[in-house]
Amino acid sequence: MKRPLLIALILIGAATAASAAAGLALQKPENETEEGFSGVYDVTADGSIAVVSFTEGRPGIYLLDEEAASSGPLAESGTDSRINSLSFSPDGRSIAFTVSPKDPAAGGLKSIIRLLDLESGTERAVFQDKGLITELTFSPDDPDLIYFLRAGVFENYSPVAAQHPHDFDVHEYRLSENNTRPLTDLKAYDMQSLDVPAGSDSVYFSMFGDEEYESAEETFDATQQIYRIPEEGGTPEPAGDGYPRDVYGFAIIPDGGAIYQAVSKTSDEGIFEYELFRSDSGQGNGRQLTRMRTHAGNPVLSPDGKTLWFVEDRNFGKERPDFHLYRMPADGGTPEALFPAE
Amino acid sequence: MRPALLRFAREISRRTDGTRMERQDLEEEMAGHLEATFSRLIEEGHTEQEAEELAMSRFGDGKRIGRQIQQALYPYRREMILGLSAGSLLFGFAVFFSVLLTAWSAYIPWLILCSLTGSALLALAVDPPASLNRRFVLNGLFLLQTGVLLSGILLTSAVPGNAGSILAMAGWLLILLAMALVYRTSAYDYRTRRVRLEKHDMAINAANVTTGILSVSISLFILWAYLAFSDGTDRVWMFALIPALFWALTYAAQWLLLAKGRVKTAYGITGLQIAVIAAALALFFRIT
Structure with missing residues (x-):
């Protein structure tokens, strides 16, 4: 074997061993x-x-x-x-x-x-x-x-x-x-x-409305929608007449309707972009409130319905999330980054 | 022919990547030159041993000549393999430390595998062993390196921001280089011994590398889809192997038919192979 090649291989081996040692020293338990x-x-x-x-x-x-x-x-x-x-x-x-x-x-x-x-x-x-x-x-x-x-x-x-x-x-x-x-x-x-x-007598949540579908093909058409049950419990019924797309996180507006999280579009990297929409009628056709182009979710409304807080995950679709808390007027406006400090 | 001169010529020819026939032609041609020099030196009054040694030393350094012939026969191949080796080694260390310093996870076995495959490629590019089934070993290494690079690209998802995207892009470029080398090795650099069949051999190998990549990808996709939507307790997963097996069998059939000189039938199988894979892909995209 040629001497320069031998030296190169020894250097690669040494660098690998040193890197492995650094890895052992620096790695942390997942928790x-x-x-x-x-x-x-x-x-x-x-x-x-x-x-x-x-x-x-x-x-x-x-x-x-x-x-x-x-x-x-x-x-x-x-x-x-x-x-x-x-x-x-x-x-x-x-x-x-x-x-x-x-x-x-x-x-x-x-x-x-x-x-x-x-x-x-x-x-x-x-x-x-x-x-x-x-x-x-x-x-x-x-x-x-x-x-x-x-x-x-x-x-x-x-x-x-x-x-x-x-x-x-x-x-x-x-x-x-x-x-x-x-x-x-x-x-x-x-x-x-x-x-x-x-002031409401209902408990709201979102889930897949697939219980009325019978075949596997029909199940694929099921979408995640907002449901409500009476506060004493019972059979869930859809809140509103259905939204035009899957609804995940949401916040019920005191006077009716909801601010909800849904997929806006797919990014150039093929990752869904989630935004917040506002539908005052509860009939769908929501107006887009955020344009984060990442993943906006976890909406919380003030009791008077005027202020909206939400969370953006700037690293959505990757291994580790990167959450940021925002506040904005509930009927639209510029989101103000609150936490962590930027 | 003097055995020492023949051995010297053989050593040089073994340093090239030609077929056995090409190497034999090269070896005979060089041995002829060496023999002529030897005869001239004997006439000048040298002893047989002196004449042998002088003939070889005047011919030049065997390793260097072998490398020069190799470069003339297969231009830029050495550089491409060196590029893949250096790029893969750099990619390996960059991914390892990026993941370590952002996610605090050390993928040591992966780094070792990446260093081993990168080093093997470096050794093969700089000083390839004379006795080696190069087509098999090189293609095996290129495919192994592709697997290592793919797993490295998966690891980059732990790296936040643009750094992860840049690393992933570098990984894909290296995979492109490895695939180009697979094409070269399979379809261009190593040819059939029968000159009459050479262009058919190249065409069929080139087609089969392409259909091979597609078939194995289809098999892996079906396997992934099955595992994703089933409990994985039955043996239905074996159906996922059908595209890859179909490709392997049809490739073997083409190779055997070509070896027997039945060119048209071999091309017929190539056409059938391409048609079946195209139909499967068309069906898939229509469904999705």
């Missing part, structure tokens, strides 16, 4: 790699914002001040868990949040609803469940009542698809009685965007 805003947040009636943010993989709840800056975490959880959802109580004095394992396949299917008292800074577990609680919200009219979406299983529907929560139903939990009650009996494939508007 400790998440950093920054998780995309989970809630807003009080007076506009106070609480967000869930990761620090070296630990999820924590932070309150944002008027400049949208955060101080230390009010509550934290371990690196093997995530805070899926949080909700301010109607008086804004406490926050209910749900904690579950980051990897339910390894950590077991379980969730804990915890209550954080903002005045005393103390927190306590109020309810533990052997399912995956993906979203929760306080009833805006009853500080004793929490609604939540619960998945009964966490599995993959095919060998190459990732595991996801399935068999969803809506439940309610009464704090004073420490009692839960299912409000639906659907075992739905997917459910999201739980919303209970103030």
